[in-house]
Ligand SMILES: [Zn+2]
């Protein structure tokens with residue numbers, strides 16, 4: 001295989017890896033017609049700006065054990081200023097050493113640890129003037145006795161002193177100083193004219209490391225400042241343009257870099273699944289809004305649609321959350337399906353899932369109300385003496401059992417209408433919508449309405465016919 005054939009093969013493999021796990025189509029459903037290579041010469045500008053700063057911090061209490069003690073604030077300040085001057089003086093040398101240490105141009109990024117040797121934390125502590133290091137101030141109402149002539153001192157509540165505020169009751173104050181270093185790095189690519197998808201993909205390259213993953217990078221220029229290093233690199237990226245024919249349409253897919261990385265799959269998956277989507281939308285249009293039984297056309301269209309896994313994932317996103325749909329299409333699918341396809345697919349599959357669930361839930365609902373609920377009521381009636389005072393609770397419990405039973409039955413019925421894989425996908429789409437909750441609420445209200453009158457009639461009859469208590 002020569003270099004071009006390897007690139008074509010790589011692009012082909014990337015398309016297969018997108019299409020096969022996501023859809024019901026396989027590699028035989030598209031073919032590569034022709035290809036064309038070009039070389040893209042890019043220039044990368046990298047700039048690191050280093051800044052030092054002294055941080056001072058004052059706090060209550062004695063100096064922490066990890067800080068080195070100096071005699072006074074003044075001593076701390078002048079020592080830290082010396083440290084800063086040393087760091088600034090050594091910086092150019094360190095920047096050169098970092099640059100030369102990088103065996104290849106793609107070495108580690110410049111970090112603070114390359115720029116200085118942190119001197120550690122210095123500080124000084126002073127005893128609090130106000131309380132002379134005791135942390136307490138004598139109560140001036142009772143002069144520290146805690147009592148006054150007329151009884152306990154109310155000002156200090158009999159303690160005799162109050163905590164010293166300026167030192168936070170610790171008796172000491174301290175100041176700490178540290179030398180901090182920050183590196184601000186900028187990276188920018190200069191791109192010649194190229195295909196849009198390649199341009200967008202390369203514009204997302206934010207580090208030298210990412211560029212060198214695409215192609216070998218060579219240093220062109222380096223310049224050092226007092227607190228700055230600027231480097232310029234050059235890389236030549238092969239760009240392959242591949243014409244793919246799928247679903248009767250022609251796509252132009254680009255791969256960039258020595259691995260022929262595809263940044264955008266140009267809606268290939270969306271196009272392959274377009275027919276399934278249109279059939280589902282059509283079936284939804286012709287199906288009644290409130291179907292009372294299984295509709296063969298809707299079942300068939302939904303079954304075919306969900307046999308492509310990507311449609312299940314899309315169906316779990318609420319299409320009204322535009323940002324989530326866009327993020328999914330652009331980042332997760334890398335353009336294999338367009339945002340437009342994702343929005344339409346999410347709408348259609350969620351609507352279809354709700355509608356087929358409804359067609360499956362009506363029979364369990366009716367049965368629950370006609371058979372299951374009275375059965376529960378009769379069961380409760382046999383225990384009525386025990387439950388008389390808890391009749392509403394017992395009714396609610398019976399209704400909940402009825403609702404849970406009806407939902408399980410409806411989901412089981414629905415599952416039997418599709419093959420196992422599609423059925424579990426449909427179930428997951430349903431769970432991500434509000435459909436089940438809407439039906440649970442409707443079922444519960446209906447079941448309570450059906451149960452309660454029965455319960456009260458039974459309680460009343462038992463009261464009437466039961467043995468009278470004195
Ligand atoms: Zn104090």
Ligand SMILES: [Zn+2]
Pocket residue numbers: 139140141142143144145146147153154155156157158159160161
């Ligand atoms: Zn007092």
